[in-house]
Amino acid sequence: MNSLAYQVVIIVNNEQDTISAKLDELNASMDGKTWILQVVFNGSEDNSVVEVARFGQDRSNSKNVHLWEYDHHDDVEELKQKVVKEIIERSGQYPI
Numbered sequence: 001m002n003s004l005a006y007q008v009v010i011i012v013n014n015e016q017d018t019i020s021a022k023l024d025e026l027n028a029s030m031d032g033k034t035w036i037l038q039v040v041f042n043g044s045e046d047n048s049v050v051e052v053a054r055f056g057q058d059r060s061n062s063k064n065v066h067l068w069e070y071d072h073h074d075d076v077e078e079l080k081q082k083v084v085k086e087i088i089e090r091s092g093q094y095p096i
Contacts, residue, residue, distance in 0.1 A: 003034060004033070004034075005033075005034040005035065006033060006034070006035040006036070007035065007087065008026065008030070008038065008062075009080070009084065010038070010039055010040065011040045011042050011076055011079060011083075012041050012042065012048050012052070013041070013043060013044055014044050014046045015044070015051075016046040016047045016050070016051055019048050019051045019052060020051045020054075023037075023051075023052065023055045024055075024059065027055075027062070030062065035062045035063065036062055036064045036065075036066065037060065037064070037065045038066050038068065038083070038087055039066070039067050039068065040079065041067065041068065042070055042072055043072025043073070049067065052067060053067070068086075070082075070083075
């Protein structure tokens with residue numbers, strides 16, 4: 001039986017006060033699974049990236065944590081589509 005592997009994509013915009021707890025909840029829910037975390041910063045101007053980097057270095061049970069930085073997009077759905085397309089195009093660079 002093959003086990004499933006996951007790529008989790010989250011969009012972040014100025015979430016430094018809440019992102020750490022949210023990432024810990026995600027980590028707990030993915031315990032025992034093979035997964036990669038893709039974090040997309042949608043023009044964040046706070047220290048969200050610092051919190052995500054700490055998570056990736058110290059607490060994540062994911063195989064990898066990848067950070068993507070984009071200028072702010074008002075249309076988050078458009079940004080999601082753009083990011084997913086880019087992740088698919090680059091998927092060979094970070095296989096699960």
